[in-house]
Amino acid sequence: MNMMMKNTQDAILETSIESPESIPQLASLVPSINARIPEIGFVLLKRLAHELRVTSEPRHIHVLHILSQLLGCLINQRVVYDILATQFLLVLLKKPEDEERIEVAINFLLECGYTLLDNSPTLLDYVFERLVEIYNSREVRNISRRLIESMFIIKRDCFPGFEIRSPALEDQFTHEIPLDYHSDHESLLDVLKANLGFLENINLGTEKSLKNVLHCDWEVVKNNKLCG
Incomplete structure (x- = not known):
C-alpha cells in the first residue's frame, strides 16, 4: 500500500507539472481514487501543500501556476475543504x-x-x-x-463561464488540511499498513486508469522526478 500511495501521488503531481494540459483529466481521476482510498487523497494533499509552500519562491512561479490549478480542481471536486483555498490566496496576496x-x-x-x-x-x-x-x-x-x-x-x-464542469462525487471524502501543515509530507507512508487483499488489483487499476486518461507510460511517469 505504501509504495502504491507514493507512486500514485508522485504520478499525479509530476504529470501535472510536465503536462499542465492534463490537469482537467487528472482532476476527474483523483476524486474516484480518493473516494475509494482516502489515505491516498490525504497524502497527495499533504504533498501538494508542501509543494505550494516550496514553489512560493519567485523562481518557481511557473510551477506555482500549475499546482494552483490542480488545487483549484480538487477544491471543486470536494477532495479538500475550502479553507485551504482561502489560506493559499491570502499567502499569494500578502505583498501588493x-x-x-x-x-x-x-x-x-x-x-x-x-x-x-x-x-x-x-x-x-x-x-x-x-x-x-x-x-x-x-x-x-x-x-x-x-x-x-x-x-x-x-x-x-x-x-459566468467558470461554473463547475464536473459535479463532485456523492460519496466523496473531503479532507481538512491547512497550508502550513508541518508534518513531513510523506510521513504517513511510513505508518500505514498494507492491505494485501486488494493491493495488487488497486495498483493495476491505477496504472490502467492513468494510461487511459493521460495516454502516457506508467513506468515513465514513475521514474520522473518532481520539479522544484
Whole structure:
C-alpha cells in the first residue's frame, strides 16, 4: 500500500507539472481514487501543500501556476475543504507589489471561485476584502490593478463561464488540511499498513486508469522526478 500511495501521488503531481494540459483529466481521476482510498487523497494533499509552500519562491512561479490549478480542481471536486483555498490566496496576496503572485491568485480564483462563492461565500468575501486593500495600495502595479478590476466584475456576475464542469462525487471524502501543515509530507507512508487483499488489483487499476486518461507510460511517469 505504501509504495502504491507514493507512486500514485508522485504520478499525479509530476504529470501535472510536465503536462499542465492534463490537469482537467487528472482532476476527474483523483476524486474516484480518493473516494475509494482516502489515505491516498490525504497524502497527495499533504504533498501538494508542501509543494505550494516550496514553489512560493519567485523562481518557481511557473510551477506555482500549475499546482494552483490542480488545487483549484480538487477544491471543486470536494477532495479538500475550502479553507485551504482561502489560506493559499491570502499567502499569494500578502505583498501588493508582487504582480506575479497576484496573477496566480486571480487565475486560482477563476478556477475555483464559483465553488467558493457557492459553498463558502464568507471566506470568499474575506479574500475580496484583501483584494480591495491591494487595489487601493500605493504599491500595487497597474497590471495588477487591472486584473483585480476584472475579478471584481466576474465575482459580481457570479463567475459566468467558470461554473463547475464536473459535479463532485456523492460519496466523496473531503479532507481538512491547512497550508502550513508541518508534518513531513510523506510521513504517513511510513505508518500505514498494507492491505494485501486488494493491493495488487488497486495498483493495476491505477496504472490502467492513468494510461487511459493521460495516454502516457506508467513506468515513465514513475521514474520522473518532481520539479522544484
